[in-house]
Amino acid sequence: MADEAGKHIGEVLLSASNISLSFGAVHALTDVSADIREHEILAIIGPNGAGKTSLLNCINGVYHPQKGTITFEGEPRADLAPSEIARQGIARTFQNVALFKGMTTLDNIMTGRNTRLGGNFLKQALYWGSYQRDELEHRVLVEKIIDFLEIQAIRKVPVGRLPYGMQKRVELGRALAAEPRLLLLDEPMAGMNVEEKEDMSRFVLDVNDEFGTTIALIEHDMGVVMDISDRVIVLDYGRKIADGTPDEVRANQAVIDAYLGVSH
Amino acid sequence: MLYRECGQFKSTYRDDQSIFPIAQDRWALWIALAVAIFVVPTIGSDYWLGSIFIPFLIYALAALGLNLLTGYAGLLSLGTAGFMAVGAFATYNLMIRIPDLPFLVAIILGGLIAAAVGVLFGLPSLRIKGFYLAVATLAAQFTIEWVLTTFGWFTNYDASGVISAPPIEMFGYEFKSATSRYLLTLSIVVVLALAAKNMVRSSIGRSWMAIRDMDVAAEVIGIRLLRTKLLAFAISSFYCGVAGALWAFLYLGTVEPQAFDLNRSFQILFMIIIGGLGSILGSFLGAAFIVLLPILINNAAGLFGGAIPADVVSNFELVVFGSLIIFFLIVEPQGLARLWQITKEKLRMWPFPH
Amino acid sequence: MEFDPFLYIQALFDGLLAGIMYSLVALGFVLIFKASGVFNFAQGTMVLMAALTFVSLLEMGWNILLAGAVTIAALVLLALAIERVVLRPLVNQAPIILFMATIGLNFVIEGGTQMVWGSDPHSLELGDPYASFEIGPLFFNNNELYAAVVAALLVAGLAIFFQKTRIGRALRAVADDHQAALSVGIPLQTIWVVVWTVAGIVAFVAGVVWGGRLGVQFSLALLALKALPVLILGGFTSIPGAIVGGLIVGASEKIAELLAFDLFGVGGVENFFPYLLAMVFLMFRPEGLFGDKIIERV
Numbered sequence: 001m002a003d004e005a006g007k008h009i010g011e012v013l014l015s016a017s018n019i020s021l022s023f024g025a026v027h028a029l030t031d032v033s034a035d036i037r038e039h040e041i042l043a044i045i046g047p048n049g050a051g052k053t054s055l056l057n058c059i060n061g062v063y064h065p066q067k068g069t070i071t072f073e074g075e076p077r078a079d080l081a082p083s084e085i086a087r088q089g090i091a092r093t094f095q096n097v098a099l100f101k102g103m104t105t106l107d108n109i110m111t112g113r114n115t116r117l118g119g120n121f122l123k124q125a126l127y128w129g130s131y132q133r134d135e136l137e138h139r140v141l142v143e144k145i146i147d148f149l150e151i152q153a154i155r156k157v158p159v160g161r162l163p164y165g166m167q168k169r170v171e172l173g174r175a176l177a178a179e180p181r182l183l184l185l186d187e188p189m190a191g192m193n194v195e196e197k198e199d200m201s202r203f204v205l206d207v208n209d210e211f212g213t214t215i216a217l218i219e220h221d222m223g224v225v226m227d228i229s230d231r232v233i234v235l236d237y238g239r240k241i242a243d244g245t246p247d248e249v250r251a252n253q254a255v256i257d258a259y260l261g262v263s264h
Numbered sequence: 265m266l267y268r269e270c271g272q273f274k275s276t277y278r279d280d281q282s283i284f285p286i287a288q289d290r291w292a293l294w295i296a297l298a299v300a301i302f303v304v305p306t307i308g309s310d311y312w313l314g315s316i317f318i319p320f321l322i323y324a325l326a327a328l329g330l331n332l333l334t335g336y337a338g339l340l341s342l343g344t345a346g347f348m349a350v351g352a353f354a355t356y357n358l359m360i361r362i363p364d365l366p367f368l369v370a371i372i373l374g375g376l377i378a379a380a381v382g383v384l385f386g387l388p389s390l391r392i393k394g395f396y397l398a399v400a401t402l403a404a405q406f407t408i409e410w411v412l413t414t415f416g417w418f419t420n421y422d423a424s425g426v427i428s429a430p431p432i433e434m435f436g437y438e439f440k441s442a443t444s445r446y447l448l449t450l451s452i453v454v455v456l457a458l459a460a461k462n463m464v465r466s467s468i469g470r471s472w473m474a475i476r477d478m479d480v481a482a483e484v485i486g487i488r489l490l491r492t493k494l495l496a497f498a499i500s501s502f503y504c505g506v507a508g509a510l511w512a513f514l515y516l517g518t519v520e521p522q523a524f525d526l527n528r529s530f531q532i533l534f535m536i537i538i539g540g541l542g543s544i545l546g547s548f549l550g551a552a553f554i555v556l557l558p559i560l561i562n563n564a565a566g567l568f569g570g571a572i573p574a575d576v577v578s579n580f581e582l583v584v585f586g587s588l589i590i591f592f593l594i595v596e597p598q599g600l601a602r603l604w605q606i607t608k609e610k611l612r613m614w615p616f617p618h
Numbered sequence: 619m620e621f622d623p624f625l626y627i628q629a630l631f632d633g634l635l636a637g638i639m640y641s642l643v644a645l646g647f648v649l650i651f652k653a654s655g656v657f658n659f660a661q662g663t664m665v666l667m668a669a670l671t672f673v674s675l676l677e678m679g680w681n682i683l684l685a686g687a688v689t690i691a692a693l694v695l696l697a698l699a700i701e702r703v704v705l706r707p708l709v710n711q712a713p714i715i716l717f718m719a720t721i722g723l724n725f726v727i728e729g730g731t732q733m734v735w736g737s738d739p740h741s742l743e744l745g746d747p748y749a750s751f752e753i754g755p756l757f758f759n760n761n762e763l764y765a766a767v768v769a770a771l772l773v774a775g776l777a778i779f780f781q782k783t784r785i786g787r788a789l790r791a792v793a794d795d796h797q798a799a800l801s802v803g804i805p806l807q808t809i810w811v812v813v814w815t816v817a818g819i820v821a822f823v824a825g826v827v828w829g830g831r832l833g834v835q836f837s838l839a840l841l842a843l844k845a846l847p848v849l850i851l852g853g854f855t856s857i858p859g860a861i862v863g864g865l866i867v868g869a870s871e872k873i874a875e876l877l878a879f880d881l882f883g884v885g886g887v888e889n890f891f892p893y894l895l896a897m898v899f900l901m902f903r904p905e906g907l908f909g910d911k912i913i914e915r916v
Contacts, residue, residue, distance in 0.1 A: 082483075100478055102542065132278075140277065178485060388900045389906045394714050399850055410890045579728075584729075589719065590723065591717065593718060594708060
């Protein structure tokens, strides 16, 4: 929906150039370059094992690529711990839901605010004055996210007891709570039924629309990808084989070969 | 009194965030406190106060410390007694070397020194977890024991190794009677328990639980792992250190490394497993259980009129403890606190469970 | 302080001999860890239980073979009971839960053994405890050398068992993935009983060897705790690692003890040195010398 009125895709927010990552003899990524532009929804697609998750892991610092540089907001970035990258404004969700199972929905999403809800532990131990005010302020914001994702009813339920689709939604909420500039979603709709997929697509579009958040997502459902993304990049065997609007990618011969399989 | 939530509407987030959101819980706490302050000292004999209530409270404090580390932050420690020993000996040395140092200040400083030692031995937690970390904390336990027994300076060159603790005086009052020692212990434990409850419902507590449940995800939302883990070690060791100081000064009346051996560490670990990992209330329940069980077993053995030798009874105790640990891990890994919660949930629905 | 290099060489040899016996205890851990993913904290008390049962039967005038057979039978029963009461109900639980369960098991075995046999120390005399020989200035005890040979044979046997036999491969398969092993038809529960029995027999050998040196008493269980740093150094899944780790721990603690005495005049360093060594080692190489490198996937 790149042609939708009122949407301005801006400058390059994050740029990965010539990224290579390998584990021993396994080359997960080879010389991959990709840009993510402000306010866009970028889909990363490709067959299983193409290196999609590895690319996200490099972007948010879970892995450090052996070669190549990542530039965020115009600044080339050193190898930082994931926690520091999160503090720069990159949040993500995981392929296999990575929630804090022993905690409630509310606490999980509140944890997303932790980087902004500092205050030293002594203040927290006293739960007094400014800390209590802070906690309440952040609670208000978290409640907005809970309303937005329509999960009011499960606010106080430990997430371990929730059905899978709901867990995915809570995980999105936790990422949103950090108010990221760049949101990485690793297969947000995997294992969902049609109705749940529709809900999730709507949330992704709304986040992009209402908060202007830049989103990069990995998805296998081509229908969804073509519907919601502004741009698509395609990975195969750790290399980028296509980059363009959904229509361009759909017509790209290399992509068709990768998906249908040609003898290499 | 019926345990009901209905009719208690919360119209602000402040009410919802309050420490005990359900009115009956608040009342139960106030009643428990009132009983502990007014009723227990009046009806309890010196034996009950000095040999059961005081050690119970101190155990609960140590269990609370370990629970912050193991139950909340998910970092298993077998060195609890080592950190208690640091607290006890640090407090002792501060008291004898700095004249007129108030007892409370000495205890806090002793706790801080224990915290520093805890941080030192917590450093490997950045790279390792689970039972690997347990082995690292065993290093703390054995090294601390060795340092305290080897270097005479720590025991003020006392040849016997068993030093009587200096008397405690505050505001011109000497805490000597069982009642006064009990009340002093109680007030320290209550304050620290409230602080712990506050921490675990704040951002630091959420950070701990986050790294316990899934450390990679925690890091990815911006939680600094090393800092959070070391803070857990520091605060936990502070609690254990204070507990150690209280153990030496208010319970035993002597300062000795033997009081803080590996078995003590296990005992406290058992308290939190039986009481409930990740539960403040559980620390108290577990401590009560482990203090009372040997008394129960000994009394039961006493029914046989001394026909059972003492060492058989103490070995039987080990078997019972061990079996209970396995039982709880299988049947109710979340411990007594969870059983209590289930009872409350049932009570809320009663008499219409469906 | 006077510095005598021969003392250090002697300490090195003593340490290596003691180290082989640490390896023996560590082996029991590795076996169980490989096959069931359980870090068995109770291995030390299994050593105590086996040795105490054996020595008590001997003192009752039993024939040595019969006493040995009955001890092994007791270990089989223990393995069966553990599988039924502890492992089966806790299958697929987090490793840390299983670890804590074995701490409970540790206490049950310790209390149970001492309830049956009492907690008095016993001496276990196998051959002449003082027979010895000298090579130059160095001094060797015959019994310790025999013990080392027994340990070495056992280690070699187990290594072959794991690498070359069908059951050995099945054991490794179970260790990698319980569910997958089940689905290719490996009987999980039988395997567990076998492994715990083998670990029990290893503990038995360790108990006899250690008991011959130090007498059979409660401190055997504590000595066995030293196998933990051995495992950290060697890696939890590696049999060669357990051996090398044992040698390192044995030799380094004896030398550290001597060095600390020469330099600072303090003793007792060997009581904690291995743990500290393991802790420092962990910070730099968490997977051990021979363990598998852990790559975390998300």
